[in-house]
Amino acid sequence: MNDPEGAPAFETVDLARSYKLEGVSVDALRGVSLRIDRGEFVAIIGPSGSGKSTLMHLLGCLDRPTSGTLRVNGVDVATLDDTGLAELRNQAVGFVFQSFHLLGRTSALENVALPLVYRGVGKAERRERARRALSAVGLAHRLDHRPSQMSGGEQQRVAIARALVGDPKVVLADEPTGNLDSRNGQEVMGILADLNSARGVAVVLVTHEREVADLARRRIHVRDGLIELDTAHQDGDGRPGRDAL
Numbered sequence: 312m313n314d315p316e317g318a319p320a321f322e323t324v325d326l327a328r329s330y331k332l333e334g335v336s337v338d339a340l341r342g343v344s345l346r347i348d349r350g351e352f353v354a355i356i357g358p359s360g361s362g363k364s365t366l367m368h369l370l371g372c373l374d375r376p377t378s379g380t381l382r383v384n385g386v387d388v389a390t391l392d393d394t395g396l397a398e399l400r401n402q403a404v405g406f407v408f409q410s411f412h413l414l415g416r417t418s419a420l421e422n423v424a425l426p427l428v429y430r431g432v433g434k435a436e437r438r439e440r441a442r443r444a445l446s447a448v449g450l451a452h453r454l455d456h457r458p459s460q461m462s463g464g465e466q467q468r469v470a471i472a473r474a475l476v477g478d479p480k481v482v483l484a485d486e487p488t489g490n491l492d493s494r495n496g497q498e499v500m501g502i503l504a505d506l507n508s509a510r511g512v513a514v515v516l517v518t519h520e521r522e523v524a525d526l527a528r529r530r531i532h533v534r535d536g537l538i539e540l541d542t543a544h545q546d547g548d549g550r551p552g553r554d555a556l
């Protein structure tokens with residue numbers, strides 16, 4: 312697949328998404344233009360219903376825009392059919408949802424190995440890579456547990472391991488700490504921060520929590536389907552503009 316070296320992780324121009332609901336159109340995103348480079352750590356914040364999850368789903372290639380342009384690793388998603396979009400999603404992006412989305416009756420190891428099945432990786436290598444990803448999030452001792460036999464924090468770490476197993480360039484996390492107590496939330500944030508600093512993986516996360524947003528080098532405020540403020544354009548160097556909140 313075309314993957315120009317040095318292309319930004321994401322580039323959007325006037326990105327919009329409307330949902331049609333019983334003949335009524337809901338404009339969830341109304342024209343978002345942004346650029347997120349490889350290796351960045353970005354928090355997306357904003358009121359409930361402002362379009363954060365809609366934006367994350369578009370960036371993660373789980374959904375298509377109604378209008379506007381989206382390039383992921385330099386590839387314009389409009390040029391891809393559904394198979395191409397699924398391939399891009401599988402290879403470039405790891406996605407962590409608030410509600411984990413794990414298979415309940417399947418072991419942690421198999422949950423994490425699943426994305427590799429779609430890539431045609433052999434069983435032995437799948438298991439080995441899943442084991443390494445689970446070790447990286449501190450779960451080497453829980454490989455055979457099912458999600459129902461794990462704590463919320465452990466389940467969230469399984470979801471992160473699953474997002475990491477394919478070596479993505481970007482991890483998108485929609486309220487990854489939303490269902491966790493503060494200790495587990497801190498642990499999950501520590502894993503994401505390490506991933507960003509040690510492996511250069513770009514992290515884009517949605518959060519309602521100020522302490523979590525403060526850990527990000529850049530914050531994008533979304534309101535009514537538009538970017539209200541982007542700290543990258545505030546102080547120019549990507550460092551936190553702490554008075555921005």
Ligand SMILES: Nc1ncnc2c1ncn2[C@@H]1O[C@H](COP(=O)(O)OP(=O)(O)OP(=O)(O)O)[C@@H](O)[C@H]1O
Nearest residue numbers: 330331332337339358359360361362363364365366
């Ligand atoms: N599948 C859908 N069909 C119709 N409307 C939708 C759909 N998904 C989201 N919306 C609407 O689009 C708007 C943006 O929703 P979105 O889920 O992006 O908000 P959010 O910022 O993630 O909110 P929250 O913080 O509550 O998760 C909301 O008004 C929502 O009701």
Ligand SMILES: [Mg+2]
Nearest residue numbers: 363364365485
């Ligand atoms: Mg949401």
